[in-house]
Amino acid sequence: MTDLVALDIGGTHARFALASVTSDGRIDLQEPVTLKTDDFASLQTAWAEFARRCDKPVPNAAAIAIAGPVTGETVRMTNNSWVLHTGALDEQLRLEKVTVINDFAAVSHAVARAPEDAFIHLTGPETPLPDRGTISVIGPGTGLGVAHFHRFATGYHVQATEGGHVDFPPIDHIDDLILQRLRQQHRRVSVERVVSGPGIVAIYEALAALEKRAVPEMEDRRIWQLGIDREDALATAAVDRFCLSLGGVAGDFALGHGASAVVIAGGLGYRLRERLPRSGFAGRFRFKGRYEQFMSSLPVKLIVHPQPGLFGAAAAFAHEHLGAA
């Protein structure tokens, strides 16, 4: 067994948790400590604060998930002043062993390792995730995370992607309107301009324009809250439309990845856990012309693990350092 610190560094928060992993892939994760990245000048000072809050010395091993490309180069976090040199985190934090991984690749490790009761069923056959073949993992949050992993007889392999940056694919006249409006701001409209937390603003404003309604400017979080709680008809319609687009995009990635199952993750996947099964998500997921029947054969699930980033980072550490399959 190895003790380590699991760490998930997002745009707004850094989450730390003590964890232990074994070579047969068992992961024990303790209650996380969440710090606002803005409150700390650097990762080192946030790490020192976490160490101060622990009631025992922190382990000298870490699994670090980062919302950004992990290339061994310097990453400047977009929403705070942290500068991470992903190839030198062991030196910066005085660690003997470290795994550094893209945060959405970590989520894919979590999907690969999570027990069956960490998933709820969304559409397709109500079977467990297949033990062979490719599984697509799609997670809307601040952006749109896309990855996939391939299961084979002796283990699995995770592949991170930049799928959030593929072109937005309009299907109907409302999508056309959303695209047309976004084109006035961006030369090229990527899918995460629509299928992500901030994307709800573009959807909401396009629906208002369709109805020729003047609406006050609203922040994404407010629209989400009004729409999820069904407190405002237009915000509710925007959330329903988001579910539809998420279904279409998840289906596209499943086709593109050659997947035999799909898992929805991300902060918004979790917030929409009750809404997605009762939305147009499944219809749009299947709506792929001659592949409609094929799409109906794919199980689609939502991961409801409370800390997939931390759990997945620890799993990636076990994979890299302990040879866990």
Ligand SMILES: Nc1ncnc2c1ncn2[C@@H]1O[C@H](COP(=O)(O)OP(=O)(O)OP(=O)(O)O)[C@@H](O)[C@H]1O
């Ligand atoms: N109650 C809420 N609080 C925060 N964000 C919300 C809420 N409801 C909806 N959202 C949307 O979810 C997005 C954040 O997604 P998520 O919670 O997955 O964050 P993240 O990408 O993991 O980043 P971080 O962990 O750094 O906060 C926001 O951009 C916002 O549009």
